[in-house]
Amino acid sequence: MITIVKIEQLEELSTLKKEYIKQATAPLDGMWLCGFVPMADHFGFYKNEELIGFCCINSDGYLLQFYVNQPNHALADDIFTSIINKENGVIGDVTGAFSSTAETHYLSLCLDHAAKTQVNTLMYQQIEKSVKQKTDLPMAAARVEQLAEFVEFAKTNIGAPEEWVTGYYANLISRKELFGYWKDHKLLAAGECRLFNEHQTDHADLGMVVAESERGQGIATQVLTYLIALANGKGLTAMCSTEKTNIASQKAITRAGLTSSHRIVQFDF
Structure with missing residues (x-):
């Protein structure tokens, strides 16, 4: 069973953040990575009390990052779906997401569930x-x-x-x-x-x-x-x-x- 918990200290996610950035196929935009993301609410995914992933959501209800570590990669789609279907009371409403094309797995999950897409920024x-x-x-x-x-x-x-x-x-x-x-x-x-x-x-x-x-x-x-x-x-x-x-x-x-x-x-x- 996956438990989702709000993360108050971002240092708890340091290892997962490094993994997330390392898997990107190109450098991530600095303003989003260092400006918008730290201001967003972060949530950790726990499997049997082990932290296996995280997401962050801004004040408008948009996902900015989503990651599940490699050993638990198969769980990513179910976790992502449960979040956007509002099945978790800790997170609340999620209306959309922002993802760069360099974040391939996260981007693919967004595409799977999107009703509407539009380019926001050129990198x-x-x-x-x-x-x-x-x-x-x-x-x-x-x-x-x-x-x-x-x-x-x-x-x-x-x-x-x-x-x-x-x-x-x-x-x-x-x-x-x-x-x-x-x-x-x-x-x-x-x-x-x-x-x-x-x-x-x-x-x-x-x-x-x-x-x-x-x-x-x-x-x-x-x-x-x-x-x-x-x-x-x-x-x-x-x-x-x-x-x-x-x-x-x-x-x-x-x-x-x-x-x-x-x-x-x-x-x-």
Whole structure:
């Protein structure tokens, strides 16, 4: 019999998380892996008091990860079905899921039960290890005293929630992973070169925002080119992602030399 229990300390899942990430056929998106997933509720699957798997579900009732270890792989479909059929009172309603195409077994289970699917995000990775392009864009690392400026920039240009982006940018600044491009003392672009602490440590996850007034001038491509070179200088392979609807961002990423081979797919059950 399988028992499902809410996990309060994510450290309990460390071994299973490593197995889960190792089985992926490509690096998992950094924002989902390190941003959205840790904020979700996690549940452990126990067989005779042994932890054999887990899932995590966000506040909207969407699965973000699902895994059953190899010795108990045959139980995965039954556990997954019981979750989406609301047969477990601990978890509650599950309305859908997000899975990348690099998470093949989880993706297959989602496909088996989906009533509706749509691509949410395009995932990009660097294939050529060396950057052929160069940029003269004068980027500089963000300083602690510039946090409020970056927060206001993100609020104005992408509508980021102030409380969340304040903590997010403060962390990036402390890790020296946030960069800016200023002109006439005005912040016009922000770039992120995020390093992984535990998993996927041979990759750097990139992000960028360009002021609305400056878009369409090639600045996004220059920012990404700078960040790719920065990552490569640390011996890391660059990766990033963008929403399917963000055509301008997709063009900039492609021009910077990254290739999209995987997607994050939204499923509704």
